[in-house]
Amino acid sequence: MNIRSLTRGDGVVIGAAVLLFIASFLHLSSASSCNELSCARVDEANAWDALPQLMSIFLAGIIGAVLVVVGRSLPQPKKVAGLDLTQFGVAFTVFAAWTAFWTIIDARDSGAGMILGLIATLVLAAAAVASPLVGALKAPLMGTPSPAAPQGYGYPGAAQPAGGYGYPGAAQQPYGAHPGDPSLGGQPGAQAQPYGAQTPAAEPAKDTQAQPAAAGAPAGDFAPFWFAVPVARPLYAEDGSPTPIAELAPGTWYLAVDQRGPGLVAQTQDGRRGVLQDTTGIQRG
Numbered sequence: 001m002n003i004r005s006l007t008r009g010d011g012v013v014i015g016a017a018v019l020l021f022i023a024s025f026l027h028l029s030s031a032s033s034c035n036e037l038s039c040a041r042v043d044e045a046n047a048w049d050a051l052p053q054l055m056s057i058f059l060a061g062i063i064g065a066v067l068v069v070v071g072r073s074l075p076q077p078k079k080v081a082g083l084d085l086t087q088f089g090v091a092f093t094v095f096a097a098w099t100a101f102w103t104i105i106d107a108r109d110s111g112a113g114m115i116l117g118l119i120a121t122l123v124l125a126a127a128a129v130a131s132p133l134v135g136a137l138k139a140p141l142m143g144t145p146s147p148a149a150p151q152g153y154g155y156p157g158a159a160q161p162a163g164g165y166g167y168p169g170a171a172q173q174p175y176g177a178h179p180g181d182p183s184l185g186g187q188p189g190a191q192a193q194p195y196g197a198q199t200p201a202a203e204p205a206k207d208t209q210a211q212p213a214a215a216g217a218p219a220g221d222f223a224p225f226w227f228a229v230p231v232a233r234p235l236y237a238e239d240g241s242p243t244p245i246a247e248l249a250p251g252t253w254y255l256a257v258d259q260r261g262p263g264l265v266a267q268t269q270d271g272r273r274g275v276l277q278d279t280t281g282i283q284r285g
Helices: 006-021 051-074 085-106 112-130 204-215
Strands: 031-036 039-041 224-228 233-236 244-248 253-259 265-267 274-277
Touching: 006 051, 006 112, 051 085, 051 112, 085 112, 244 274, 253 274
Parallel strands: none
Antiparallel strands: 031 039, 224 253, 233 244, 233 274, 253 265, 265 274
16 A cells, blocks of 8 residues: 555545544433423433444444545555445445434434544545545645655665675776885785786686677667656556566666566566556656
């Protein structure tokens, strides 16, 4: 479940569910009930003492809010009997608001718990229904953070391997070092080469040491690069199966190692590779 995929509408749903939970501990009826002849004091029960109101209003609304938020946070919607969790959640919230409305209409003296419960269920149902339709509610609940710079080898600013930058395992000499003087950064016993003299060619056996480093490079003209996605996007298997193997989250750098049609073959931090089919709006590092 990706929390960064939550919208402002989901935030309203969560807030209304918290308000509904608080209202369940408040009194459903007023302190006294009077008729034309006398006034009699009644018990000030809350929702936890009244099972019908607890199940049909308060728990139904809270369960509906959980289903809505969880259903919209999953990369792939979970369906039960042909309906996903979000649709079940919306139905629960509408049922809770409908029941609360007619309960408070039928009640003679409604307490703070019943009034606050009606307000919370109405807001809850309205937010659950309107979130996919209203542009202001579809905006992300949390802004997309700036991606942290990756620390892998090859990214600008990353630490280089122990052998120094350049040929793998080769010792580098400081600029201006004298080859034969250790105090000036040179190697003891090394011979200085006259200006313009050709450096002896390296032995063929040493050249073969650099070949394994380039063996894993992608073929063709594609150059690997780092990128970040603006919103959460699924990563599909390279064999073309429709089930995602991972989800790329905003705020994280990923390495594109190859191109697959209009998409990219991306590698996650744990080493999994898959195809990112939707590359619109990605940020290159």
